[in-house]
Every structure is written in C-alpha cells, then in structure tokens.
Amino acid sequence: MHELGIVFYIIRDVKQAAAEHHVSHVSGVVMDIGEVSTVVPEYLTDCWRWAADKEELLQGSALKVNTIPAVTLCGDCRREYETVRYGKTCPHCHSENTWLLRGNEVEIKEIEVQ
Template sequence: MHELGVVFHVIKTVEEAAKENRLTEIEAVTLQIGEVSGVVESYLRNCWKWAVEKRSEILKDSALVVEQIPAVTYCEDCEKTYPTVEHGKICPFCGSEHTYLQQGNEFLIKEISGC
C-alpha cells in the first residue's frame, strides 16, 4: 500500500504551504487523482484519516476532498480520444495500437482551504 507514503508527502507539502501562508488551521485539502494513477481512493482516505489525527496538528480536523480525473487515451492514427478503462490500448474507432494516455495518471493537490 503506497497510499500511506502518498499521504505523508501530501501532508508535508500542505504543512509547508500553510507555514508560508501563515495559516493556523487547514479545513480541507482537495486532491485530483487520475483514474489509472494506481492510487486506491478508499485506502487513501483511510490513511489520511489516521495520518492527520496522529501526525499533524494543523491538519487534524481537515476534510479530504477527492476529484477523479477520467482516463482518456489518444489515437495517433485516427486522432480521436476514447475512455481508457473501457477500451484499453487498442483504439475502438480504428483498431490502432498507436495510442497514448492523454490524461488520467495525475495526482495533484488542487486546493488547500485554511485560515
């Protein structure tokens, strides 16, 4: 489970941003997670709950908001995009294997709400 390591990294990043912006409390952290990023949201939420209670005073009462970024693949041959999870690497329009993941592998801190 790499979600705990991910959570520790997010906590460190958020605490640094809070310090730079003189925030005393973080109310919510919004993360954007790609559909095929390999991060399991339920594990992430469990790790978040444990880590902020045990490891971070400024984040202890914060909410975790997760927005999923859908996985989209681009076909270089027919120049169309399609849902990656549904169709995989093979383009459903032309059958080409000349495709690449256009979005859906991201893991971003979108927003930090605090006071």
Template sequence: MHELGVVIKVVKTVENFAKKNGITKIDTLVLQIGEISSIIPKYIEACYPAAVDGTLLQDTKLKIELLPGNGRCHKCYKEFNLIQCRNQCPDCGSHDLEVLSGREFLIKEIIAC
C-alpha cells in the first residue's frame, strides 16, 4: 500500500503551503483522484488519520472527488468512459484510444478556518 507515503507527502506539501501563506488552521482538504490512477481512494481515507496525527492537519476533514477515466477513440473520435466500456470504443469496437483524463491525483482545495 503506497497510499500512506502519498498521503504523508500531501500533508507535508499542505503544511508548507500553509506556513508560507500564514494559514494556522485548516478545516477541509479536498483531493481529486482519477478513477484509473494508481491511487485507491478508500486506502487514502484509511491512511489519512495516521498521516495527519500530530500535524497542522490533525483536525481536518478529508474530501475526495473522483475524476472519471475518459478516453477518445483514434479511429472514430468518440469520447467515452474507459472503465464502463472496458477500454473499447462503444461505437466502433476499437482498442486504439487516447486517455483524456482519470490518471490525476491533485490537491484541489485547502479550506482554512
């Protein structure tokens, strides 16, 4: 489970941002995770309490937004959800595709008190 290391890095990044910007209390941290990224949201949620213990984020809420894994067919240019369509164009059946979104892992928002 590499999610703990990822969350620890996020905590350090947010703490550095808060210090540079004079933020002393954070209410909510919002993360965006792509549905075809290597990050599993439920593991992030499970690791979060341990990663924030004793830090500026200790009493924060975590909100995760899931970003869809979308692709475009190179043959017919149809855009579709890669998971729902199992990496196959629903129009022409091609597997020749381009990933448009879904691999992201972003700190979207830091909501200060």
C-alpha cells in the first residue's frame, strides 16, 4: 500500500505544471501506469480522492488511469512476449536473458483544465 505516497508525488508535479502554465484549477489528471509498476489503480484513485480534495487547485478533480501492458524482450531470440503471462522466462526459447521493455511506467500523461 504505497499509493498514497505516489499520490503526493503526483500532486507535487501537477502543482508545478499548473504554476508553469498559469492554471488556477485542474479538472482531471491522466496517468500512464504500467501493468507491473506495483501501483494498484483502484487504490491510487481512492488515495487521490482523499488527498486531492485537500488542495484548492485539485478539488473535485478526477484521476484517470491508462494501463500500459507489460512487454518483455528476449535477448537471445529477440522476440517480445507478455510479461504478466510468462514472467522472466521467454516462452519461445526458454531463455532467462530477458528484460522489460514497457510496463513499469508511473507517468503523468496530461492534465485537463476547464
């Protein structure tokens, strides 16, 4: 359960972006969250509601989550596969010389203002 800590980082970055763009109220924040980033979207939106409503800039704002599917690349056969289904071992050649290409993101994609 570290989603509240993550929410505090999002709020800090959104405040900074709002100041740079001279925005006085944010109505929505869109996140790109990787499937294996260890962030649980439901917990994140719950924590967001609690913390964002305490900030004038973010009162009533919605946090939307885009899930980025996790993809692993095999260093031996150079093929890509679904990380969540097969884990560290390549399903094509059974190599463990593999690394994550996508799926670890915790990124603020965009903010919405009215």
